[in-house]
Amino acid sequence: MKVKSICCIGAGYVGGPTMAVIALKCPHIKVRVVDINQSKIDLWNHKNLDKIPVYEPGLKEIISKTRNKNLFFSTDIDLAINKSEMIFLAVNTPTKTYGEGKGMAADLTYVENCAKTIGQVATSDKIVVEKSTLPVRTAEKIKEILSLNGQKGVSFEVISNPEFLAEGTAIKDLFKSDRVLIGSEQTKSGNEASKALVSIYENWIPKEKILTTNVWSSELSKLASNAMLAQRISSVNSLSALCEKTGADIEEVSNAMGHDKRIGKEFLKSSVGFGGSCFQKDILNLVYLSRYYGLNEVADFWYEVIKINNYQKTRFSKKIINELNGTIKSKKIGILGWAFKKDTNDSRESASIYITKDLLEEGAEIYVYDPKVSKKRVYNDLEMVFKSDNFSQSDIESIVKNVHVVDDYKLCFNSASSVSILTEWDEFKKYNWRELIKMMEKQHIIMDGRNLLDKNLMNKITNKYFSIGR
Ligand code: NAD
Ligand code: UGA
Numbered sequence: 489m490k491v492k493s494i495c496c497i498g499a500g501y502v503g504g505p506t507m508a509v510i511a512l513k514c515p516h517i518k519v520r521v522v523d524i525n526q527s528k529i530d531l532w533n534h535k536n537l538d539k540i541p542v543y544e545p546g547l548k549e550i551i552s553k554t555r556n557k558n559l560f561f562s563t564d565i566d567l568a569i570n571k572s573e574m575i576f577l578a579v580n581t582p583t584k585t586y587g588e589g590k591g592m593a594a595d596l597t598y599v600e601n602c603a604k605t606i607g608q609v610a611t612s613d614k615i616v617v618e619k620s621t622l623p624v625r626t627a628e629k630i631k632e633i634l635s636l637n638g639q640k641g642v643s644f645e646v647i648s649n650p651e652f653l654a655e656g657t658a659i660k661d662l663f664k665s666d667r668v669l670i671g672s673e674q675t676k677s678g679n680e681a682s683k684a685l686v687s688i689y690e691n692w693i694p695k696e697k698i699l700t701t702n703v704w705s706s707e708l709s710k711l712a713s714n715a716m717l718a719q720r721i722s723s724v725n726s727l728s729a730l731c732e733k734t735g736a737d738i739e740e741v742s743n744a745m746g747h748d749k750r751i752g753k754e755f756l757k758s759s760v761g762f763g764g765s766c767f768q769k770d771i772l773n774l775v776y777l778s779r780y781y782g783l784n785e786v787a788d789f790w791y792e793v794i795k796i797n798n799y800q801k802t803r804f805s806k807k808i809i810n811e812l813n814g815t816i817k818s819k820k821i822g823i824l825g826w827a828f829k830k831d832t833n834d835s836r837e838s839a840s841i842y843i844t845k846d847l848l849e850e851g852a853e854i855y856v857y858d859p860k861v862s863k864k865r866v867y868n869d870l871e872m873v874f875k876s877d878n879f880s881q882s883d884i885e886s887i888v889k890n891v892h893v894v895d896d897y898k899l900c901f902n903s904a905s906s907v908s909i910l911t912e913w914d915e916f917k918k919y920n921w922r923e924l925i926k927m928m929e930k931q932h933i934i935m936d937g938r939n940l941l942d943k944n945l946m947n948k949i950t951n952k953y954f955s956i957g958r
Contacts, residue, residue: 489684492517495568496576497602499523499532499561501658501765501834502619502651503578504542508550509662511559513692519559520568532561543833543860546659566609574684577602577630578619578651583769585876592776594623594769603630606644607637615681618648621714621766623773624707627671645681647672648703650710655764656831668698671706678703711774715790718767720755722796728758728957729803738957739939758956760843760910760937761800763828765836768794801839804937805846807954808906811933817851820929822900825911825938826858826866833860839937840910841869844891845877854891855900859913863893901927908935916940922949 494510496503499521511519523529531541533555537548555561562568569575579598584590599620606616616634618627627646634644648671653661668689672682682700689698701709728738738758746753762768771790778787809816828838835841835858844854848870856866867888874884894900900907901924909916917940925932934946936955946953 489573489680489687491573491684491688493520493572494518494574494576494688495520495522495572496578496619497522497565497568498576498578498580498598498620499525499528499541500578500580501542501655501832502653503576504532504540505544505547505653505658506578506619506651506662507576508547508554508559509659510688511554511557512550514688515558517558517688518571519554520572521559521561522563522565522568523561524563524565526563529561529563543831544655544658545831550659565605569606569609569614570611572614574615574617574688575606576617576619576649580765581620581622581769582765583772589776592772592779594621594773594776596622596626596629599626599630600633603633604637607634607639610642610644611639613643614645615684616644616646617685618646618707619651621650621710621770621773622648622707623777624704624711626707627703643677645672645677646703647678647681647685648706649685650706652710652713655834656829663692665693665697668693669701669706669709670698671701671703674702711770711777714767714770715774715793717755718762718771718797719790719793721757721759721762721767722793722800724756724758725761725800725956726796728800731957736957741957758939759800759839759912760804760956761797761839763836763838763840765834768797768837798842801842802846804839804908804935804956805843808847808908808933808935809850811952811954812905812931815850816847816905819852819905820903821847821852821854822904822907823854823856824858824897824900824907824909824916825913826856826861826869827911827913830912830914833862833865835861835865835869838869838910841873843908843910843937844870845873848887848890852890855904856891856893857895857897857900858911859915866893867891898924898927901925903927903929905929905931906933906935908937909940910937912938912940921946925950 496507503521507519507521528541531539537552579602581594584593584595631646650669670682670685672678686698724742731738742756745751746756771793775787775791823840826835826840870888871884933952939955
């Protein structure tokens with residue numbers, strides 16, 4: 489089967505970039521990206537490409553080449569379903585905040601709603617592709633919803649095709665994927681659906697990098713890959729604490745470990761703690777699944793990855809407080825970087841949120857600068873985190889008044905007691921740190937949560953430069 493028309497439900501960090509790349513690499517395929525969020529779709533259609541809702545290096549150039557040629561953004565979900573042979577689901581699957589599995593299991597409401605709509609609306613056979621990250625055996629549930637809601641004579645095949653892109657390098661990752669994974673039922677129709685999707689990727693991905701498996705292996709491989717990556721960061725972060733006590737340098741330790749081919753160099757960078765919308769959520773999901781199947785030791789093992797990540801963030805805020813004589817009440821603290829990593833405007837689960845919360849609770853006055861994250865988003869993140877900790881609306885309002893989101897990074901330094909680097913934006917390396925530190929209080933500390941700056945140089949400029957594990 490040669491696919492000519494596809495759609496993707498969910499125009500977020502995955503749906504937008506993946507469909508843009510498919511549209512670019514497959515000019516013979518018409519690609520529709522749909523979402524319930526009208527304002528997001530309006531931004532995807534904005535004349536000014538700097539306004540598209542996802543910031544990713546290289547994305548706007550692709551959008552300019554494909555939009556309104558074979559790539560279309562709209563809120564007409566029913567039309568997109570009916571015009572497409574293949575429907576990708578790239579909706580959000582956050583951690584549940586209510587009911588059974590609260591705080592651990594994935595909330596499948598959005599995926600279920602899509603399956604229901606597809607069932608109700610489709611008048612011809614469809615291949616439904618799970619692009620969202622889902623718990624093992626979700627395909628079974630989707631199939632059930634589709635057949636319960638589907639019209640007579642219409643059949644559905646559900647296949648799994650998890651996405652492995654990382655934000656900030658999404659386009660690079662999509663162009664040159666390490667692998668594309670496609671899981672399908674081991675039946676004739678399952679194999680045909682899988683082949684149809686293979687034929688799309690074959691337009692730019694070498695055949696040997698397209699792996700086909702059964703559905704459950706594919707679903708689990710996605711959770712497992714994220715857990716393994718996050719585990720490496722927590723491992724190295726746990727060692728960073730030991731380095732600080734012993735005089736070892738985590739950068740040297742990581743480098744030495746990474747030279748072993750069996751270990752490898754990637755994902756050994758010590759930091760203030762991993763963030764992002766997926767690592768924590770997917771590990772919690774893995775923990776929940778393991779407990780569900782009675783595998784408590786397995787669940788405990790993976791949960792430690794989250795515990796170390798929380799420890800790393802708390803350790804950082806405590807260090808700021810301790811170094812400023814145990815009190816930061818009314819002291820000015822600058823935060824450089826709100827995004828969970830560089831080259832993205834995404835701040836979901838960013839360490840900055842949690843560190844800022846700790847500092848605000850101690851009465852500090854916070855100045856935040858990030859080159860890509862909007863003011864609105866910073867305030868939103870803080871409101872959400874205090875809300876989830878059961879703070880009242882009036883308390884939240886009075887706390888958040890102490891946060892100033894600024895467009896000029898120098899305002900983070902002026903009369904500040906501390907400045908922390910929490911995202912590894914390249915521009916921070918280029919600042920004139922000698923001059924900036926002169927603007928700060930005499931008793932000050934510079935906290936480098938990303939080991940971004942040259943330690944030797946910084947130690948010449950100030951005797952209060954702290955980084956992670958060195
Ligand atoms: P996102 O929040 O950026 O986007 C999801 C979009 O789905 C939102 O715009 C939302 O409005 C839309 N949506 C929700 N319900 C809908 C419905 N019923 N109909 C139409 N639209 C609906 O999320 P994301 O970061 O793109 O992640 C999507 C999925 O991909 C998640 O399962 C995530 O775990 C997975 N994933 C994310 C990344 C990443 O780097 N962000 C990478 C790989 C996999
Ligand atoms: C991660 C995975 O890398 C992707 O393969 C996966 O598709 C995606 O999750 C997902 O499922 O959402 P992402 O979260 O976008 O991608 O970004 P990463 O590059 O993995 O970084 C995650 C966090 O770990 C960031 O806060 C980053 O700063 C931190 N990190 C990363 C470290 O602290 N040290 C490292 O060595 C690497």
